[in-house]
Amino acid sequence: MFRTLTVTAMSGVLAVAVLGARRGAQQPPPASQPPPPGSQQPTDITTTITSEGGSIPRLAIPDFIAIGAEPDVVAAAKTLGQVLWDDLNFEHEFAFIPRDTYASIPRATSFADVPFNRWRELNADGLVVGTVQKTASGIRVEMRLYNSRTRQSAYGREYISTNPRLVAHTMADELHASQRALRGVARTKLTFDSDRDGERMSGTVEKRDNKEVYISDYDGENQTRVTVGRTLNIFPRWSPDGRSIAYTSYRRGGANIFISNIYQATLDEVTKGPDESWLAAWSPDGGRLCFASSREGNGNTNLFIVNRDGSGLRRLTNHPSINTSPTWSPSGTQIAFTSDRTGAPQIYVMSVDGLGQPQRITAGEGYADKPTWSPAPYNEIAYTARAGVNDIKVIDMATREVRQLTFGEGNNESAVFSPNGRHLAFTSTRTGKKQIFTIARTGKDVKQITRSGNNEHPDWSRGPQ
Amino acid sequence: MMKTARWMAGVTVAALMVAGAACGKKPPLEQPAPPPNAPSPPLVIARPPAPPEPIAEPAVATPAPVREDPIASASLDDLNRNSPLKPAFFDYDSSELNAEAQRALDENAAVLKRFASWTITVxxxxxxxxxxxxxxxLGERRAVAARTYLVSLGIPVDRLRVVSYGKEFPFDPGHTEAAFAKNRRAHFVITAK
Structure with missing residues (x-):
């Protein structure tokens, strides 16, 4: 999981060909290109910045140097520094020299006049210096991470793009990988559903707003609608390859599972009736979906597993109760789910082959739902616990220790893990309407992602693979 | 038909009498003594038959104007906007039909029997x-409980489609106990009539 990304072992220069990003839903992901001819200073050896005291390294990230005075280059320089700082700060793998102290230090105009001694006075272990200049088709960005003691470049890359934010996200992921052996989340994507468009749902006289599936960057930028239904399109779930979204749609009247292939703008129907199928969850290999359905019409809800193309349907649970909210273990061998077979809803784990009895894992809760299994190396299940209001808790599957992440600030539910397991996204009413927030797995760093309309039921993906 | 027959009979009688008169004008070959006390031929006054009674065409009975049934004539949207079908409310975290919910469903069943072509989404x-x-x-359980009760009152199950919206469409957007009580319900939508 935390191996160094192969990109850091490649020689020198990574060119990033960039999508036009605002309409991310229609665009292919960035594709690596061969390094442009004549690029300079390939870094064949990546060294690691360390702190003298053994604590996390302290970085300074002054504004990137705009080469030229064009307004878009100046703006790109500002965006690069700010987004890179935000991305690195999100993981707390570096400490930062406070930005308000930077003003006392002369601004470099190139890599040749970096005032290393002044940065050492501020006790910086590392210094990120970057330049940005205009090209025929966009911008060229060069970034170097210097060891401020040795004044050696520990890491360096060159990027060609039209999108400064994506360049900064790429830098952040590469710095985390090369310096901290961490898979960062800077280029990850969220999905959620939203009623922000205020369109009336068709076929009803009630005042009901439709809900449509949106995607965004992990930091809430580039929020883009990907479904058009005038209906309920809810509970979106990224496919493991980050190119498709399965969701619960009422476009046929009752609820069914659909898949939008968001880069092809095509739609697949997984459950073509009977109605009342919800809450699809992808198997880790992307080949199957587990979902809940009350298709027998007797009021019970049970779990089913189906191939992605709708074939091979089989029943997983067969119990006269509610069995819902499935989530796969990272290995794909187990399913955690909610059942009220003993009265109130509780979290259970069972084998994907359906053999053996489900094992209950929540002990001290009066009401628990929406389990979500963390990625490795953590082995945790986050869930919603109800005691007056809903709050997010996490249970360690090895020790069964429970920790609570939210504490009654509004209603908090529908948590999912980030692809590296270090963060969660969830729905909260703490600011009024339902909004998406992110939070560190420690319970710190609550950050609001959405602000327009009601936004719910998030999921978090590595992005298109 | 009867009148036509009577008229035909009259014509026949008249024709016979004309024929009889013509015979009487021929010179008799011998004058037979009149029979004693021969009865006089019956005096028949020939006159055209009475014209048949005018056939009164039966008057088209214009029915008394029927008062329009507002339910039967309303559009689906109007019906659902002011629905004759009452919601059934539930207790917290429950899909049991309490007495009040059963009363609402009893009334709904009567409406559905009166308008037997309606199909409903619960x-x-x-x-x-x-x-x-x-x-x-949970919403699914509530809808199924309502449907099961209606079926027990004789409403065919194929007229009742079930759909759960969970908590996606609260009827009262408030966050009070009173709002919650309104939102825990089986709601009936008429989808065809």
């Missing part, structure tokens, strides 16, 4: 307190 709804995910299944 929507299950929840208040905002449970989780979004579990509430889909």
């Amino acid at each position: 929507e299950g709804h929840c208040d905002e307190r449970g989780t979004a995910e579990y509430n889909l299944a």
Whole structure:
């Protein structure tokens, strides 16, 4: 999981060909290109910045140097520094020299006049210096991470793009990988559903707003609608390859599972009736979906597993109760789910082959739902616990220790893990309407992602693979 | 038909009498003594038959103007906007039909029997307190409970489609106990008539 990304072992220069990003839903992901001819200073050896005291390294990230005075280059320089700082700060793998102290230090105009001694006075272990200049088709960005003691470049890359934010996200992921052996989340994507468009749902006289599936960057930028239904399109779930979204749609009247292939703008129907199928969850290999359905019409809800193309349907649970909210273990061998077979809803784990009895894992809760299994190396299940209001808790599957992440600030539910397991996204009413927030797995760093309309039921993906 | 027959009979009688008169004008070959006390031929006054009674065409009975049935004539949207079908409300985290809910369903069953062509969607709804995910299944239980009760009162099951909306569409957006009580319900939508 935390191996160094192969990109850091490649020689020198990574060119990033960039999508036009605002309409991310229609665009292919960035594709690596061969390094442009004549690029300079390939870094064949990546060294690691360390702190003298053994604590996390302290970085300074002054504004990137705009080469030229064009307004878009100046703006790109500002965006690069700010987004890179935000991305690195999100993981707390570096400490930062406070930005308000930077003003006392002369601004470099190139890599040749970096005032290393002044940065050492501020006790910086590392210094990120970057330049940005205009090209025929966009911008060229060069970034170097210097060891401020040795004044050696520990890491360096060159990027060609039209999108400064994506360049900064790429830098952040590469710095985390090369310096901290961490898979960062800077280029990850969220999905959620939203009623922000205020369109009336068709076929009803009630005042009901439709809900449509949106995607965004992990930091809430580039929020883009990907479904058009005038209906309920809810509970979106990224496919493991980050190119498709399965969701619960009422476009046929009752609820069914659909898949939008968001880069092809095509739609697949997984459950073509009977109605009342919800809450699809992808198997880790992307080949199957587990979902809940009350298709027998007797009021019970049970779990089913189906191939992605709708074939091979089989029943997983067969119990006269509610069995819902499935989530796969990272290995794909187990399913955690909610059942009220003993009265109130509780979290259970069972084998994907359906053999053996489900094992209950929540002990001290009066009401628990929406389990979500963390990625490795953590082995945790986050869930919603109800005691007056809903709050997010996490249970360690090895020790069964429970920790609570939210504490009654509004209603908090529908948590999912980030692809590296270090963060969660969830729905909260703490600011009024339902909004998406992110939070560190420690319970710190609550950050609001959405602000327009009601936004719910998030999921978090590595992005298109 | 009867009158025509009577008229034909009259014509026949008249024709016979004309024929009789003509015979009487021929010179008799011998004058037979009149029979004694021969009865006089019956005096028949020939006159045209009475014209048949005018056939009165039966008057088209214009029915008394029927008062329009506002339910039968309303559009689906109008019907659902002011629905004759009452919602059935539920207790917290429950899909049991209490006495009040059963009364509402009894009345709904009467409406559905009167308008036997209607098909209905039974929507299950929840208040905002449970989780979004579990509430889909809870709403389903509520809708199925309402449908099962209606079927027990003789409404054919194929007229009753079930759909759960969980807590996605609260009827009262408030966050009070009173709002929650309104939102825990089976709601009936007329989909065809």
